[in-house]
């Protein structure tokens with residue numbers, strides 16, 4: 001009896017303490033004037049539960065439309081929707097640091113935490129380490145066979161499409177495009193295809209492992225404390241990577257692949273008495289040991305660069321390819337217009353479209369940009385931390401103190417009507433990127449430059465995507481070539497999407513038919 005009453009008293013006391021704590025936190029918070037879901041005032045549980053549904057991107061669009069340009073998504077986290085604030089929050093010159101949400105992307109190898117260029121919250125370290133790879137686009141100019149590697153991978157994709165067409169098979173397009181993106185980046189990075197396209201399978205289940213890592217990352221992005229309790233927990237360090245306790249640490253597969261590739265390439269150079277050249281990214285990164293000896297101090301740094309090529313560039317590009325092709329083929333008007341442009345340019349689908357030719361076609365580039373705007377691969381907020389000077393929010397909003405997390409979700413900011421035009425922002429409309437009848441050339445250029453600058457799909461500022469030009473090369477070439485070569489018959493009414501960090505589509509099931517008169521790639525008549 002005595003025990004019962006003591007337990008009851010302790011429970012009531014704990015309840016009162018909790019309520020007082022949360023009420024006090026709420027009253028004191030400078031964020032209290034910012035509207036948001038009730039749960040977000042006190043915890044990250046709203047974000048977690050929203051992530052769990054796989055529809056966070058859509059929920060955030062809805063919230064912003066209902067509540068305004070600033071929405072509180074957590075006790076110390078504000079989501080913004082106004083793209084004109086991108087240059088402030090994601091500044092190049094006065095960068096706001098990445099928040100702790102990224103730390104779950106740090107890898108634990110043999111119990112040791114290893115950060116990387118994408119995840120680090122250390123500005124000085126990032127500035128130094130990114131220097132050798134900052135202009136991967138410019139580096140690709142030294143990669144004499146860069147477009148050649150993409151072409152070889154497109155040839156493999158088309159050869160599989162031709163076979164599947166002859167068999168009349170159901171083609172899961174989103175899977176094949178993912179295989180393309182993984183194989184292509186592998187070829188660019190290591191100078192060989194891993195075999196995804198050749199086997200039509202997830203060789204070594206790396207894509208599955210990558211997915212597992214992304215689920216963990218998305219979970220911890222939504223509630224960063226979870227990482228401190230799980231893989232980031234020092235008490236669990238000795239057990240990490242030792243199944244069955246926690247299984248493989250996320251992204252370990254990429255580190256292992258990168259280490260093995262560096263060792264093999266070095267042995268190859270040693271046996272041949274050669275020096276790293278510029279045949280692929282691995283060689284370029286190894287060569288950077290001489291160009292940047294104070295930065296690329298050892299194999300660990302090379303592995304770090306390779307790691308990012310493996311985890312950052314394939315799911316993203318594969319998803320964008322699927323998005324663009326899906327929406328182009330879903331709309332006969334867009335498909336016909338794009339084909340007409342290709343025909344006028346003299347392209348008939350019997351060869352692989354060169355980047356030089358593709359980059360000059362306004363409608364092809366419009367469909368690519370629209371795909372990137374309409375369905376960005378990353379579907380969660382890119383968080384930054386308000387710097388020590390604090391930040392006065394615009395439109396009479398509160399002054400946010402140092403340490404507040406602020407960010408934007410590209411799904412939200414890419415749908416801003418003021419920046420992205422009066423055409424329906426919730427629809428796939430490539431025409432928003434083309435010249436309007438009454439528009440002057442210079443006004444069009446300015447409008448496009450503004451939209452590109454304020455589109456968050458590749459990030460912005462000092463942490464912008466370093467692989468953007470490679471991705472654009474792949475997107476323009478594959479979309480142009482595919483549309484020139486194939487007809488698709490849809491076998492499902494609509495596809496589904498699931499947002500775990502990337503917004504992956506599924507159900508892009510089609511039957512593929514080569515268009516009339518189009519020759520097989522590599523046939524003697526090929527242009």
Ligand code: HEM
Pocket residue numbers: 117118119130185308309312313314316317320376377378382456457458459460462463464465466467468470471
């Ligand atoms: C459609 C394709 C792609 C999209 C949409 C995309 C998107 C992004 C975004 C949004 C960021 C910044 C994230 C943030 O601020 O937290 C980023 C960073 C990065 N991406 Fe990409 N990416 C793509 C392709 C690639 C490719 C092909 C590569 C490599 C070959 C790559 C390598 C990287 C790296 C290394 C970073 C970190 C940059 C830094 O922090 O300095 N990405 N990407």
